Amino acid sequence: MTFDDDIRDLYQEVILDHGRRPRHGHRLAAYDVTAKGDNPMCGDRVEVFVKLDADGKIAETGFEARGCAISVASADLMAETVQGRGKADTRALFETFREMVRTGACPEHDAALDEALERLEPLAGVHEYPSRVKCATLPWHALVAALDGTREASSE
Amino acid sequence: MNVEKIRQDFPILSQTIRGKKLVFLDSAASAQKPRAVIDAMRNAMETQYANVHRGLHWMSERTTDAYEAARDAAAALMNAPDRDEIVFVRNSTEAINLVAHSYGRSMLIPGEAVLISGMEHHSNIVPWQMLRDSHGTELRVAPITDSGELDMAAFEALLSDGKVGLVAITHMSNVLGTVTPAERIVSLAHAHGAKVLFDGSQAIVHRAVDVQAIGCDFYAWTGHKLYGPTGIGVLWGRRELLEQMPPFLGGGEMISSVTYEKSTWARVPHKFEAGTPAILEGIGLKAAIDYVRDIGYEAIAAHEAALTEHALAQLSRIEGVRILGQAQDRGGVVAFSLDKAHAHDVATLLDRQGIAVRAGHHCAEPLMHRFGLDSTARASFGIYTTHEEIDALVTALIRVREFFT
Numbered sequence: 001m002t003f004d005d006d007i008r009d010l011y012q013e014v015i016l017d018h019g020r021r022p023r024h025g026h027r028l029a030a031y032d033v034t035a036k037g038d039n040p041m042c043g044d045r046v047e048v049f050v051k052l053d054a055d056g057k058i059a060e061t062g063f064e065a066r067g068c069a070i071s072v073a074s075a076d077l078m079a080e081t082v083q084g085r086g087k088a089d090t091r092a093l094f095e096t097f098r099e100m101v102r103t104g105a106c107p108e109h110d111a112a113l114d115e116a117l118e119r120l121e122p123l124a125g126v127h128e129y130p131s132r133v134k135c136a137t138l139p140w141h142a143l144v145a146a147l148d149g150t151r152e153a154s155s156e
Numbered sequence: 157m158n159v160e161k162i163r164q165d166f167p168i169l170s171q172t173i174r175g176k177k178l179v180f181l182d183s184a185a186s187a188q189k190p191r192a193v194i195d196a197m198r199n200a201m202e203t204q205y206a207n208v209h210r211g212l213h214w215m216s217e218r219t220t221d222a223y224e225a226a227r228d229a230a231a232a233l234m235n236a237p238d239r240d241e242i243v244f245v246r247n248s249t250e251a252i253n254l255v256a257h258s259y260g261r262s263m264l265i266p267g268e269a270v271l272i273s274g275m276e277h278h279s280n281i282v283p284w285q286m287l288r289d290s291h292g293t294e295l296r297v298a299p300i301t302d303s304g305e306l307d308m309a310a311f312e313a314l315l316s317d318g319k320v321g322l323v324a325i326t327h328m329s330n331v332l333g334t335v336t337p338a339e340r341i342v343s344l345a346h347a348h349g350a351k352v353l354f355d356g357s358q359a360i361v362h363r364a365v366d367v368q369a370i371g372c373d374f375y376a377w378t379g380h381k382l383y384g385p386t387g388i389g390v391l392w393g394r395r396e397l398l399e400q401m402p403p404f405l406g407g408g409e410m411i412s413s414v415t416y417e418k419s420t421w422a423r424v425p426h427k428f429e430a431g432t433p434a435i436l437e438g439i440g441l442k443a444a445i446d447y448v449r450d451i452g453y454e455a456i457a458a459h460e461a462a463l464t465e466h467a468l469a470q471l472s473r474i475e476g477v478r479i480l481g482q483a484q485d486r487g488g489v490v491a492f493s494l495d496k497a498h499a500h501d502v503a504t505l506l507d508r509q510g511i512a513v514r515a516g517h518h519c520a521e522p523l524m525h526r527f528g529l530d531s532t533a534r535a536s537f538g539i540y541t542t543h544e545e546i547d548a549l550v551t552a553l554i555r556v557r558e559f560f561t
Contacts, residue, residue, distance in 0.1 A: 043516060043521070070500075132500070
């Protein structure tokens with residue numbers, strides 16, 4: 001097996017791409033809620049900014065991250081997949097996603113999440129690296145904290 | 157020194173990881189254990205185990221002898237003048253906390269300062285912050301130079317007002333590999349009326365430590381980095397200081413007599429060793445010390461100097477690699493960053509190739525920030541490390557960089 005084959009289970013092209021050039025990796029000029037996420041064990045840090053629409057649904061998410069390719073890619077894919085979702089919907093997606101990165105398999109879920117989970121699927125490979133699961137979930141913890149009105153989250 | 161023969165003493169090194177030969181370059185975090193240590197602990201459990209210092213029976217006496225032999229071995233290792241100056245603790249962190257609580261609260265006056273350096277492990281920062289906040293001492297930090305050495309002029313300037321009561325400083329940085337000039341630090345500190353504690357967690361693994369030659373007042377180290385078990389470390393302190401210091405923890409083992417009105421303390425070092433100690437770990441530590449002394453520090457230092465030189469030369473040839481610290485006097489740890497990839501990604505990709513390194517802030521966040529970084533990868537070497545393993549790291553890093561480019 002070559003080096004490349006050996007690591008592609010985790011570092012798929014979509015992760016490398018979003019890790020290198022995140023589309024949402026910036027602070028929003030105007031936002032309604034924000035929170036920071038910290039992983040004190042490894043020093044990863046992410047700050048998310050969320051603009052809500054009139055119905056309280058996510059209109060736009062931006063983030064500033066200091067961390068590895070996994071955490072940046074995860075934050076970017078998160079920003080993409082939560083657009084248009086309400087709080088409960090976002091939380092449901094996070095719970096399903098979290099289960100997926102922990103176990104490597106996608107658990108039963110509402111069909112409305114299908115498309116988003118398919119988009120997030122490349123991150124499932126992280127389950128083989130227990131110490132890296134938190135890299136993938138940290139931005140989600142921060143996002144949920146922002147929606148809940150808590151200013152800080154930790155992936156510990 | 158025959159590295160292949162040494163490698164055969166470490167059962168774990170013959171393992172494969174993810175189908176690949178294990179290349180263990182994380183000894184500075186915790187070293188692997190030789191068969192002698194494993195056997196000593198197992199034999200004690202299988203043949204003589206009992207509690208120490210109390211049972212009037214054969215087993216307890218044998219175990220007490222074996223455990224106390226570790227104290228003699230530790231004293232000899234450091235050239236301590238008196239075996240009773242060896243206090244067993246869990247690790248270096250506990251040793252430093254013991255000094256902070258016991259010496260700090262009783263012998264340092266509020267307003268006096270503790271002087272540390274800009275390359276300390278968190279274990280030699282946080283206890284002094286806690287002392288500052290509870291006792292009113294000041295915390296001073298002596299800066300380091302861009303090459304990762306202690307700025308001696310700044311260090312001396314910080315001592316000059318005579319307010320520093322204690323210098324607490326690493327003897328070898330766990331990130332930069334820098335070995336600090338111990339004798340000079342002590343002579344400057346003593347000239348300004350300050351005592352000196354060394355955090356020797358890394359240093360004692362790589363070179364002979366002679367506390368009498370250094371002239372320091374306290375010296376802390378931990379067993380698990382010296383090829384011994386976890387859960388046991390050593391605080392060496394000058395007897396006259398240990399005798400003046402109050403106990404750290406109270407309980408059994410550390411008393412002379414107890415009534416409800418008043419208790420009196422056991423003599424040094426038992427005054428500082430409350431509760432049933434780490435008996436098996438002490439026995440394991442003795443075996444580790446014997447093992448290291450059998451090989452000899454001269455051979456160990458020469459081997460690791462050659463490895464470090466090789467690693468620095470090879471790593472600096474890789475495009476985009478930045479090595480932290482270029483100290484003249486350094487031990488076998490090399491922290492580095494790669495321009496195209498975060499340290500965690502580097503570590504994961506190396507792990508995928510069977511190579512174990514540490515990644516993160518190495519429990520030295522202020523030091524990372526000093527160099528404008530949040531995390532680095534770190535390769536660290538031990539007596540069993542080979543040149544081929546460093547070559548494997550270099551080859552793997554080149555692939556990692558290509559992958560992320």
